[in-house]
Amino acid sequence: MNSLSGTNKLERWLWPILATSLFLLLWRYSVTWSGTKVFPSPGEVERGLAQLVQSGVLYHDIVDSLRRVAIGYLGALCLGIPLGLLFGWYPSLNRIVNPVVQILRPISPIAWIPVAILFFGVGDDAAIFLVFLGAFFPIVVSCVDSVANVPLIYRRAGINFGLTPPHLLARVVFPAALPQILVGLRIALGIGWLVVVAGEMIAVDSGLGFLIIDSRNSGKRYDLVVGAMLLIGVIGLILDLLFRRLETVKPVRWGFRNES
C-alpha cells in the first residue's frame, strides 16, 4: 500500500535530511529561547562527546556495554532456543511451564536487580544476568509460538516420508519455524540492549548506562547525558541492522519476502 508510487532517489535523501535538520534547529533555538543553563544544545553535546572520545572513557564504556550484551544474549540463546523448541514440540509440557513463564514475563528485568546483586554482587555478572533475563523469556516464547505455528501439512508430509520424531524436528519443524524464530531473536537482542543500559544505571560502575547516571550526578553534565543517549541509539540501530542481514540468508529468505 502506498499513497505515492515512484518516490525517486533524491527524495529518499531529501526528506530525512530536511526533517533531521529541522529537528536540530528546533532543539537549538528552544534551548536558546527557554534560557536553560542545564539542558545542552546540539553543539554542546557534540563538544562533550569529543571530550569523552579524547579521554578514552567512551571507548571503554562502549566495550563494556557490548561485552555484557554479547555474553548475556548468547547465554539466553543457548538456553532459550532448545527449551523453546522442546516446549513447542511437547504442548503438554508447555501447558505445565506456561503459567510460570506468564508470571515471570511481566516482571521488569530491572526488578531483578536486588536478586542479581544478592547472587552476583555489584559488577559485570549482575549486569550480564539482567541481560540474560531480559532476552531469555522473549526467546523462549517466540520459539514456542513459531513451532506451534508450523502448518500441519508440513508435519504430515514429513511423517509420510517416514521421518522419526528427532528427524522431523530437525528437517521439517525447525526449518519451517526458523524465519519466525529469527524475528523473535531480533526483538530479544533489542531488549537486551535496552536492559543493559538500564542495568548499568543501577548495578555497575561502567558502561553507557553508568555514563548517563554518572554524568548527571557528578556535576549535572547534561551534555554528556544527551550525548550518551544518542550514542546508545546509534549503536542499538547498528546492532539491529546487522541482525537484519541474517534475514537475507537463503534458507530463511522465503519467510521474509513479503516484507521489504
Added chain:
Amino acid sequence: MSASTRPTSATQGPTRNVRIKLRTENVSMIFQREGKALPVLEDIDLEVGDGEFVCLLGPSGCGKSTLLSAMAGFLTPTGGKIRIDGEIVRGPDPRRIFVFQERGVFPWLTVEGNIGFGLSKLSRSERAKRVSYYLQMVGLEGFEKSYPHELSGGMKQRVEVARALAVNPDVMFLDEPFGALDSITRLIMRGELLRIWQAERKTILFVTHDIDEAVQLADRVVVMSARPGRIQQIVPIDISHPRDISSPRYLELRDGILGQIGLAHRL
C-alpha cells in the same frame, strides 16, 4: 497374479481383473465438534485395484479429504477398516505418499532438496541420479537450485509430484492437486499426470470436485453424496487413453454423472 486375483464385483471392485491394492470396509467417520457429533463419512465400501486410477468426486465438504487422509493413515476412522495389501492401515508410510495442493512443498528447500527429501538413506550419487531423473520427468530441468517462492503454482505442483514419485511409492493420494491452478495449466498437468501414471503404473487415488477432471483421468469415478458422505455411484470410464473429450461416449458419461449429482445441463 495368483490366488489374490479375484473376479470383478458388480460396482465396488476394479473393472479389470487385477489384484486388490486397497480396500475400505464399512468405513465411517464421526467428528466431535463443540460437543456435537458430526458424521462425515458413512459406510464407505470400496475396492481399488493395483495400478488403478480412481477419482473421488463430490461437492465441497462431503468428506473427500477426510476419506483420503484416513486411507493415507493420517486419521483413524471411527468405524470400519482400511486395508492396503491386506494389512490394516495404522499410520502414514513412505510406500504411500500423500500429495497436498502445492502448499505441501517445503519453502526452505530448493527444488532439488524437495525432490530428494525422502531419499536421505541413499548415497549421495544415487540420490543425485534419482533427483535428476524425476526432475526431468516433471520437466523442471534448469530449476534445480530455485526456491519454491521463485516458481509458479504449476511448477510447485510438479515439484510435489516428483517428490512423491522419487521414493517410488506404490500408492499416491492426490487431494485436489490442481485446484489452485489456472485452467490452462490444469489441463497440461492432467496430461502429464496421465503420462507419468502410464509410465510408472502407481495406484492413484485422486480427489476432485471437477466432473470433467474426473472423467478425463479416472478408470473409475466414485461419486459421493453431500455430507454425511456416502458412495452414491461408481462409474467405470471405458474410454481408452488418450481420451477424446468431445467424443459422444465422453459426453454421455459426463452427463450421466452430472445427472447423478442432480445438475441440469443448462445454466
Added chain:
Amino acid sequence: MPGPLKTVRGIADLVPHGLIVKYVVASVFRVTWGFFLAVLAAVPLGLAAGWYRRAEMALNPILQILRPISPLAWIPIAILWFGVGDLAAVFLIFVGCFLPLLLAVISAVQGVPAVYINAGRNFGLSPIALMRRILFPAIVPRLMTGLRITLGIAWLVVVAAEMIAVNSGLGFLIVDARNAGNRYDLVVAGMVIIGVVGLLLDNAVHSLERASAFRWGFEEKA
C-alpha cells in the same frame, strides 16, 4: 534468598498496612496515564505517517535512533523537566510506549492491502473518510496486538522507573525492602505481585482483542 513460604508470609505482612493496595494503585495509575497519552499521540500520528510515504521517510531516521534508547536513560531528563514525582514516571512510560506504538501503527497502515484502499476510492470516499472508514478499521486487529505489547512495555517501565525516580509504587517497594534491612522476602513478594498484576493487565487487553467486533482479523490466520 527466601523460599515460597517466606514469600507468602512477606505478602501477608504487606496486606494489613494497606501498603500493598496503595502501591499497586500508584503503579497502575502511572501506567494508565502514560499509556493513554502515548496512544492518543501515536495513533493519529501513525495513521498520518503511514499514509503519507514522505512523512514516514522524513521521520524514519530520528525514530530509528530514538527507539533503541532504554526509557530509563531518559530518567535524568525526566527529573530535570518534571522533578522527582508522578509526572516524571508518567513521562518515562509515555516515552517507552510512544515509539513502539507509533512504529506498529505505521507498519499496520502500510500493510493494509491495496484492494481495500482502491475499493474505498472506487466508492468516492474523501481522504478523511477513507482514513476513518477503511484505514482505521483495517488496522484495528494489528493495532490491538500493538496495544497489548505496548501495555506490557509500560508495565516493565513503570516498575523500573519507580526504582529510581519516585518513592512509591511496586518498584519502590522492591528497592526499599532491600535497602531498608535486606528484607528479601518482601523483594520477592513485590516481584510476584508485579508478575500477577502484569498478567492481569495482559489478559484484560487480550479479552478485548477477542471481542467479537475485532474477530475477523484473527480468524483469517487460522
